[in-house]
Amino acid sequence: MERSIEHSKLAAEALAGSREAYSRLYSETVREVYQTVRFLVREASEADDVVQDIYLAMFRSFPRYDPARPFRPWLMGIAMRQIRNHRRKRWMQLRIAKKAEAVQQTAEYDFSGDITDRLSRNSLAQNVEKLPYKLKQTVILHYFHEYTQEEIALILGIPLGTVKSRIHAALQTLRRKRQLGLFQTGKVEELHES
Numbered sequence: 001m002e003r004s005i006e007h008s009k010l011a012a013e014a015l016a017g018s019r020e021a022y023s024r025l026y027s028e029t030v031r032e033v034y035q036t037v038r039f040l041v042r043e044a045s046e047a048d049d050v051v052q053d054i055y056l057a058m059f060r061s062f063p064r065y066d067p068a069r070p071f072r073p074w075l076m077g078i079a080m081r082q083i084r085n086h087r088r089k090r091w092m093q094l095r096i097a098k099k100a101e102a103v104q105q106t107a108e109y110d111f112s113g114d115i116t117d118r119l120s121r122n123s124l125a126q127n128v129e130k131l132p133y134k135l136k137q138t139v140i141l142h143y144f145h146e147y148t149q150e151e152i153a154l155i156l157g158i159p160l161g162t163v164k165s166r167i168h169a170a171l172q173t174l175r176r177k178r179q180l181g182l183f184q185t186g187k188v189e190e191l192h193e194s
Contacts, residue, residue: 006028007070007071007072008069008070011067012067014062015067029072029075037051037054037079037083046086050083057081128140128170128174135169135170135173139166139170141156
C-alpha cells in the first residue's frame, strides 16, 4: 500500500514535468512489468520489445493519467493492452506466414485454360499494375492473395474503412478503363472478338 501511494506521488510529479520522478517511476516499476510480460510472452527478445512498447505507451498516455487513482493498476492496464497487441500481431504474422507458404506451394500456374482466358487475366494484371500504389497494394492483397479486408487493415496498419474505400476506388478505376476501352489488349483477344 505504501509503495502504491509513493508511485502515485511520483506519477503526479512526473505529470507536472519532473523527469527525475518519471525516471524513478520507471526504475521502480520496470521489474514488475518485465516479470509480467516475460510470463505472458515466451521469447525474451520479444519481451524486451513489449516492455519498451509499454513504457512508450505509458509516456504517450501520461497526460490522461488521473493522479487521484492508483498508478500501478493504471500501468498494468497499459501493459495488458500492449501484451494483447503483441500477441495479436504475432498471431497475424504467423497466420500470414502460413498463408504465404500455402500460396507459394500452390503457386503452380494452370496453363490448361484456353489462351484467350489467360490473355484476359494478363490484361487485368497489367491494368492493376498501372493503378496508384495504394490502390494496387490493396487489390493485390485482396484479390491475388485472398486476404480479408480486416487482415489487409492489420497488414497495412490502416483503418478497415480505408481498405474498403481503396478497393472500391480501384474497382471503379478498372471498370472505367474497361468501359472506355483502355484495357490493354493483345492480338489473340482481338481475334476472339471477331
